[in-house]
Amino acid sequence: MQVGIIVAALKKHRLATFLIAIEIALACAVLCNAIFMFMEKSRALNLDSGVEESSLGVVQLSGFSADNANDINARVINAIRAIPGVESVGVISAVPFGDPGVRAGVNIDEALERSGGVLDFYLGDAVALNSLGLKLLSGRMPEPAEYAPIEQYVPSNAPVLVTKQLADRYWPGQAAVGQSIWAMDTRFTVIGVVEHLVVSQPGGGEALGNDWSLIVPAVAGPQFAGRYVVRAKPQDLPRIFGQVGKVVSAAAPDVVFDQTASRPVSELRSDYFRGAKVMMGLLAAVIVALLGATALGIVGLASYWVEQRRKQIGIRRALGATRTDILRYFQIENFLIVTMGIAAGLILSYAMNLGLMRFYELPRLPMAYLPISAIALWLLGQAAVLVPALKASAITPVQAIRSL
Template structure:
């Protein structure tokens, strides 16, 4: 089929054609970036974490007399560990993805300016086992290292040792072993004694899973800062163990404010806004595609009505139904091609803007390709109905219009 008659017809209908091209371009740009952001949201929600998420229960304590924290903590932990089904229990400053967290900017050298913002967790004795940390290299903390540890007012551990995530170890010392290396932050330094599998923590910079795999663990002796108890059990015992733990602590600490949660629920709460964002972006995609499809159907139907006499003449001189169908499909293909090319440029520009202003990651090229393909298919599908109606215009229409 010759393209020249189609281009001539589009030239006569410049404004409607331009509107279709711009609509497709806008839809392509929005679709590519929205789908990319949905993918990032889903990746964050589903990101694995190397702790026993399904077996953990967390109990927060408030209103405790700081003068009796150390003796009370030993008593409370002994009672928790005595509950049937409890595999491990420990005190901790906070849990990964919990509501309150401390951050610290860490470097591999004392004079380095580029920092890694890591989530900080202060573990009481047995905290590694209670969380279910998976040791990859080195060792966990020794009893003497817990005894040395204190918590300074600036929330920086004065202990000389630290556990770090595997991802942090790779970022700080690529191709090298992290064991024995020093990390620096806030005029202090710590020696890495162990590398643990990546624990998913809070992301201070909004960089998705890559930023959430940055956690460090310090040993901490009993203090008021360790105001959470982590209880680990088999998943099938978890709910009962949490109820029993609340009852036990309620008797031992009658004046304390207790709040117990299943860790899996805490993770779900943390990602609630992310899931809502993903659903909202999905709705934006659906509405944008629906509006684009309706726009193509509407304008194509209008053009069919305006060119019924032209279609009838073509039928009268021998054009088949297939010829008419291919004509409108080719016409829409040209419009869709112009739209998706412009949309790919818009989509890339939008991603660059989001990267510079909202710390969004760079969008892989295949999102643009898939978005362009989706709009092409949408255009061909949307024009099919009006094109089929055009193909059914009888040759007698030309005679009636003379």
């Protein structure tokens, strides 16, 4: 079957061909970006926090002064630790997917000329840091003597742990252990590198990466109180957190127990990504509706052309064309139309992505999504035209004559 003959026939139906090609171009542009956004949300849902979420929960308090902080810490920790099944309770500044703690911009040179961006500072006492279940890749964990009191926001000249993502960014090809970071008028010395520790609110804030986190050993005190990480077996956490509110209220009736923020980390994660799950559902619905509308458009146009060409089909059959010849004609014709639409759609995809990058801070569309969308539309086009094409191939010369 010569493509030139098909192209010549399409020129006689320029408006219909143009409209279906435009529909496919729009479908391609939306499909590329919708699939990309869906995969981005999916990656966020599967984000590795770096901590043992199923075994951890957080208790958050407010409504007390710094003068009472040491007493509050002691009473609350003892009360929670007394709940059967609790393995450990430590003071911490933040947990993944919870309320943020200390955030600050850092520099990676003493002259403060090389900015390292904004990091989440996770402050924790010895019990809290050991409870998180961080995976140490190099270096060591803080020693007992390295846990120091907070002077204003952080301990002065403290040893810290960094994530692998930060180590690779700040000191590519070098050992991170022994390097220094400067922030909040103090120097931090790296003593270890952990595989992951996600920022408290991934995808939000000013952090440029999900693992832009710094772990600082600290001693609980007036500037460091009111938030506690609880470790227990996963099967015990629901029961423990069913009792935490009553236990804390009895031990410290003069504080405010934040019930919304005091939950297992797995629940905090689920709530944090609830909006992403809704968005994924909407994107999936958009993708399905878009493909369905495109398929219906192709079916409608092909069916219309079959009815318009019954006489020509009958004549071709009478001249010796087989059913396969007729079927191939419509498949090739549709393939050419879809290809024209895809060619325009790929350009439109990037234009749409630039708009999303500008107004919604979406990352740049990877090239890999273009062939994925193109192949999906080619397959859809061939499947959609199949029924009308089979109907056309079944027309006999006698049927064509009778329909005149």
